[in-house]
Amino acid sequence: MKRQQPQRNSQSGWVVALGLALVGVSCALPAAQTGYWLPNPDDSVFGQIFYVKSGRKDTLLDLGRRSGFGYDEMKSANPGVDTWLPGKGTHVLVPAQYVLPQAPRQGLVLNLAEKRLYYFPTSGKVVTYAVSIGREGWDTPLGNFSIVSKVKDPTWTPPASIRAEHAEQGEILPAVVPAGPDNPLGQYALRLSAKKYLIHGTNKPWGLGMQVSHGCIRMYPEDIEQLFPEVPIATPVTIVYQPFKVGWRDNDLYLEVHAKDKDKPGSPKEVIPTSIAEAQGVNVDWREVRRAIKENTGLPHLVGGRQQPPQRLYLDRIF
Structure with missing residues (x-):
């Protein structure tokens, strides 16, 4: 399966993938019941955002619950949408993409x-x-x-x-x-x-x-x-309690922000660990880090990446 390349949404700065479908209001996220597999143990970003169309009587809470999301998540991901009356046919974003917290991957982990x-x-x-x-x-x-x-x-x-x-x-x-x-x-x-x-x-x-x-x-x-x-x-x-979560998906670096006023950093460099920012071959786009902090949508935001090692070309010797 060909890997989808990220595309920038010019209005919000969110990172979305090509080919996102608008699905009906009856659609729920299957992974909410079945879970997600992380085939690469080094990856900590999983899932995919999608959209639903609201019905005439839907609220953001109705749409969120159908896919397993709460009030604050839906509000943050849809800042321009009326909470109690989105309106029939409104495209509502379901924030079904996540960066794992920095914690042991065992049992239950709660990020307040x-x-x-x-x-x-x-x-x-x-x-x-x-x-x-x-x-x-x-x-x-x-x-x-x-x-x-x-x-x-x-x-x-x-x-x-x-x-x-x-x-x-x-x-x-x-x-x-x-x-x-x-x-x-x-x-x-x-x-x-x-x-x-x-x-x-x-x-x-x-x-x-x-x-x-x-x-x-x-x-x-x-x-x-x-x-x-x-x-x-x-x-x-x-x-x-981790208002700033940083993680990899393949060679792409993401930042997810859930910050209150008391959490706002003095510098964007405070939210990217030095072990990542100064690693060889890693490029951090500090402008995108600032954007993610400012928008504070709770969505994983593409803020950099790492270079892939050059592939060596082997030529057969001809005798």
Whole structure:
């Protein structure tokens, strides 16, 4: 299969591939269920962005959920599109291309900056999910953890701090919320070795992909249902905060940005590791690095590459 060459979109600076198809609103991303294979262990960029046409009643949240994406991802990738009323026939970009975080490729890896979970079921394969994380003051913890228990149809025992918060808003929470459609944990929960933190479903999926929880990691109901039987007890869970992700796809260098104001670097050279920028044969286009930081779309942006070694020509001797 002939490799597609990257093409620059003049309006946004996003890197898209030739031949992207506009697909109907009923189309979902197959890899959201099957995962992606990384045939080259040195590569960390995978997937491919695509477009869908919105229907008359669609919101960006509707279109995102059908392909496994959350609110913030869809907003960042479509800055000119109305969130609640894109309009019938609007071409909406689905940001289904990713740079892997810098973390061990095992178990579960969560990058808080992009609100996305990566699962490595086997060597060379990755499945990825949108998540919600803890809001300010209720931060999801960073570090290395593991899954210590799994519960189907969990009950929820809200801690005193959350009950007090709800009481201030005039809502009295019961001491225990039973399993069922009104349970905020949804139907499945994975408990982490970090006290009081879970990876779980939700009874309010339309808030997914934002910084809204009390520190737990929320997933779409259909995603946690798929993940729950796949991960055994003791599965490692690595939680990082990486607003700038850099990675290779063949000989192309990409930068993916999910930066808040506090993350903005003083110089573009701060976001490209010195081990890459100063490597022999690597060319970094610093203008494109600046563009990626400024646009902050959450999409992998082509910012350089490495030269291929010259091929030697062998001639048969004629005697």
